[in-house]
Amino acid sequence: MPRARLPVDQRRARLLDLGVELFGQRAFDQVSTDDIALAGGVSKGLLYHYFANKRGYYVATVRELVERLMVATELAEGVSFDMAIRGSLRSFVGFVRDNATFYRSLMRGGVDDEIQRILDEARRTLMRRVLDRAGIGEVAPIQRVAIFGWSGFTEAACLHWLDHEADMPEDELVEMMLGALLLLVAHAAPRRSASN
């Protein structure tokens, strides 16, 4: 374990942990570099050394959060499509709940083009996974539109759940999102063939 040899990477990683926590509690504008340096136990100089500026730190933190989401929602192998998606959606909903403030700010805060590109790339990766796993073979345009529409469905459903229906059990939300996907995939598919 080359632990002792990576103090720089570790310090950077710890600062990213901290960023996920800080921006998960407060909006970008409400976190100062003084706050970050103090909470991280580092000088502002070191913070700037790693991340150039507060903005750079924020972007790196968003990438870290997205990376965690990607890992958390990976589709299990060796189980049915339904089971794999259900497990992934459970992780997704738990992730949204645990990072509610950060999630809200990314989904409807003042997100600029750079952050938007990071999010869109993540959406594409997530939906590509679903499409690959669905085993649809050649995907019709309407199915792609349906799947990408569904990603918007999951985001809007989670936001509405967070803000207005927090009493609804997570499993109920998960089952609804899974049901919606299965219905959409099935609904979009038969239009391309008469044999179903």
Next chain:
Amino acid sequence: MPRARLPVDQRRARLLDLGVELFGQRAFDQVSTDDIALAGGVSKGLLYHYFANKRGYYVATVRELVERLMVATELAEGVSFDMAIRGSLRSFVGFVRDNATFYRSLMRGGVDDEIQRILDEARRTLMRRVLDRAGIGEVAPIQRVAIFGWSGFTEAACLHWLDHEADMPEDELVEMMLGALLLLVAHAAPRRSASN
């Protein structure tokens, strides 16, 4: 017709027409107040008189666009739920196509809290209309989440269609969005009663 008596309102209305056109072609940062004044045939002073600054003009233009969307997508009376939603969705898709640049910038550009509130208010109004018309009676939490999720579905589906599947006929997109709504409403409903 009190036309001659409303030169101020008319000039303001014409400037809003112009704003919808300008911001429909170029992003906020790429439109200068000089451009606006020149295209509108007014002085910058008059522009500032009506809208305080470029930002105020932009916000008023977003409100104008949202108002037009609201009018365009009103649900027809005296027809079935399906027919009413279909007509509304056709108008919605046409509106998105006609205002593609503006729509894209609002849906994933650098939208701040004020604009986001305008958009969220519009979403709530649109979804409230759908819920009222669905005649579900008392709406279960899961149905509200499903309907608001569906609004995210329509937005993400339209964006994906604009960017990647523009060859897909508008009617196919409309039928898919309508089908998704009917499926979601039906899917979310029976969980609350055994009699369906």
